[in-house]
Amino acid sequence: MYIAHVRQLDKEIQTIKTHLLGVQRLAEQFGEKLGLKHVAGLAGLLHDLGKYSDKFQQYIDIVAFHPELPQPKRGEVDHSTAGGRLLFSLLHHKESTFCEKLLAEIVGNAIISHHSNLQDYLSPEIKSDYLRRVQDTNLPEYELAVERFFQDMMSKEELINYIHVAVDELEQFINRTPTQSFFVTKYIFSCLIDADRTDTRSFEEQVEAGEPTQHLLLFDGYYRRLMDHLAALKERSDASEPINVLRARMSEQCDVFAAERPSGIYTLSIPTGGGKTLASLRYALRHAGKYNKQRIIYVVPYTTIIEQNADEVRKILKDSEHILEHHSNIIEDDPNGRGDDDEADDGIITDKEKLKLARDNWDSPIIFTTLVQFLNVFYAKGNRNTRRMHNLSHSVIVFDEVQKVPIHCIALFNEALNFLKQDAHCSILLCTATQPTLEEVKHSLWKDRDGEIVPNLSEVAKAFKRVELIDQTEDPMTNETLADWVKSEINEWGSTLIILNTKRVVKDLYEKLKDFPVPVYHLSTSMCAAHRKEQLEEIRGMLDQQDPFICVTTQLIEAGVDVSFKCVIRSLAGLDSIAQAAGRCNRHGEDKQRNVYIIDHAEEAVSKLKEIKVGKEMSSYILARFKKKADQYERNLLLPKAMSEYFRYYYNRMEVNLNYYVKKLDKEMTKLLMSLSQENDYVTHYQKKHGASFPLLLNGSYKTAAEHFQVIDQKTTSVLVPYGRGKELIAQLNSGAWLEDISKFLKQAQQYTVNLYSQELEHLRRDNAIVVHLDGMIYELKENWYSDEYGVDLKGEGGMDFIGF
Structure with missing residues (x-):
């Protein structure tokens, strides 16, 4: 009896055969979603082949059952390389077809990496960690482990037949582009990681996998509850007001569009205050029901939006159990962590291992998460991130305030969405009143033709106009002059929101204002989500009372937070930020018109914050043009014409920053992940160094890229x-x-x-x-x-x- 795991609680044994079959079954389920059932299943079948060695069996016996003996070093037995080596030996030789070699490289990398990050096929040091593992690593008992696998699990002939089916699947799926090869490798890796962790967790906790959620039944019930809610809104006394009639019409347009148009990449550019959350939910539920989607995922830039939108959706759908908020990774990667060649899974489930096995795989029907977490799924190191990727397939993914994608991640963001649309059967909705021109940049986004849900956007935006932008940027202000100005006008203005660009000036202004006779609030990302939520509830209470008060904050409040102030002051920033700030003023049309003041703050240190700095410059340029030729912008800077022009200027100015640049390597991230062999200078160096052609089809530096990727510039x-x-x-x-x-x-x-x-x-x-x-x-x-x-x-x-x- 060959042991894979020993349960900590009662020393119960899970055999290797039981574990491999369990992981194979789950991986097949996950892979089947892309037509890659046997490709993913193959990774599950072979991932722990190395545990058949005597060395591993002796190791786990001592650690689990003989604590009185000298204990070996945890993870000292390499059990993940053997499966990758077997696959390479079977499929990677001169007579092999393209897809046989590709299968060996994709699945083999997933297998050898399932306790670390995907390995480099070719690194900046012109070395192949993948080849080293499958060809050169010393595995003294490799033949013994393979022999036992064929005795205990399946015959060699059965494995070959299974491989043939996997090759056929890959042949049908692959279009031989390096971009797709990267994402497919990640996807198979995700299937294996989640299957392995899920099966191990089920054994440790002595639970069988529950029945899969009936998504379509759930979505059908949600849709009916949403429609009941919308019907109730139509019965309200203010339902006949023009703004509410327009909101209802846009909501209905989302419903029709969701049913009539197949999955693709579409835009929903409802103006601020137009009911975007409910309209996008209506689209998502209708489309999921019509086109058999498994999941609805909301991706937002700030956790403040997660808290607000998730609460609103829970109340309407009357369900908390199936709605997941995923803000952040509470668990840090092991700082002393094992090296990538060390084995984290030694068969004993410690408290630290339980942390890694905790369900964190995005298997809920409705998920609210952040742009950072979304991008981490594809590009960051750490198996917890990659584990979630397969659950993105067959989803409706709604990007709320999509203009907030960090500038250096634009190319990577677009490539990920293109894969999700083209290969992972996703429908993607880009929601914002300030729609960026992502289709016009290099590594462009494949938006669908005629993909805007709401027609006549300019007319709609005019109908929603509730504020006037007042340009006060000619004379820069300090916090001293700003505080004096606010104090002199607060009784006239009423509730006033001040949004500045850095935390330092926000805190300093708050200090200058907090002893003023009106209440003053301070919001910051230094507060936890629960703290900010309570502050926002207090602020909403103050807004209901109609008394003058002040809120000083950074831009965390301006994207999607449902508050409505009488007056807003916005420090000069990108035009999209100014427009979003304007959306916090007179949001529900309480007054015919209110003012939003744009100021130039003299004390903000933004020279090193390039996105803000360039955004300010481009907005200044648009403001200057508007002063001279306002008619060209229909006398309104909040209309789509001005916004499209701003983003074209902005992306043009930031062009060299759109593709994640790894300064240390002098290389763009897409070149590390998705380069063609003939375009890869690492391949050229390899051929010069070895006097021979590079022996692999894939040449991406996956491990190197993951180690250098982080959405936020600072860790x-x-x-x-x-x-x-x-x-x-x-x-x-x-x-x-x-x-x-x-x-x-x-x-x-x-x-x-x-x-x-x-x-x-x-x-x-x-x-x-x-x-x-x-x-x-x-x-x-x-x-x-x-x-x-x-x-x-x-x-x-x-x-x-x-x-x-």
């Missing part, structure tokens, strides 16, 4: 903070009680974390303010370092405040 770490229920969660963490239901704990903890830059974390460490759990996998902030006023009590610039970690 951040999630820290659990002592605010509200966060104190209870910290108490559970310290007691160990949370281990009873890790998934539930992690889900709750997301609301009580703050993402800290590395310099902030180091500052807190020096002050002894950080408590580390499980060798650095979870961080806790001590109570004295969290303020009810500011959140994490640190000073600093902060940068872009992009908080969707």
